[in-house]
Amino acid sequence: MKLNHVIQELYASKINCSISSFWDRGYEVKLGNQMNGFKDSESVDTLEEAAIWLDAAARRHYPVSVYAKRRQCCRIGCGKLADYRIIYGPSPDDWTDSCLADIPEMMTDAGWHEIVRVR
Numbered sequence: 425m426k427l428n429h430v431i432q433e434l435y436a437s438k439i440n441c442s443i444s445s446f447w448d449r450g451y452e453v454k455l456g457n458q459m460n461g462f463k464d465s466e467s468v469d470t471l472e473e474a475a476i477w478l479d480a481a482a483r484r485h486y487p488v489s490v491y492a493k494r495r496q497c498c499r500i501g502c503g504k505l506a507d508y509r510i511i512y513g514p515s516p517d518d519w520t521d522s523c524l525a526d527i528p529e530m531m532t533d534a535g536w537h538e539i540v541r542v543r
């Protein structure tokens with residue numbers, strides 16, 4: 425999951441967020457904004473974790489948002505809506521979304537993949 429995609433999709437869905445860093449303490453990720461209040465926040469060690477947290481928090485706090493209902497292909501530069509979710513492991517973040525054309529490129533080194541249609 426790419427942080428730039430998550431933030432771009434949140435923005436398109438009118439969902440605010442912020443990320444700040446403080447050396448040696450990692451990143452502070454917040455959903456919401458200063459003016460209207462933050463819905464949730466978390467400290468994480470990597471930007472990959474920030475993306476995963478933001479995605480989950482947005483789905484939890486805005487379940488009927490455009491964001492929660494629509495996903496983009498995760499291949500950098502694609503920009504199409506995702507047609508499939510490729511699950512490649514047991515962890516909650518072991519998945520990626522892909523348009524039909526990019527499925528072969530989005531497959532991982534994992535021993536198995538489950539491909540689920542999402543739209």
Ligand SMILES: [Zn+2]
Pocket residue numbers: 497498499502503504522523524525526
């Ligand atoms: Zn694609």
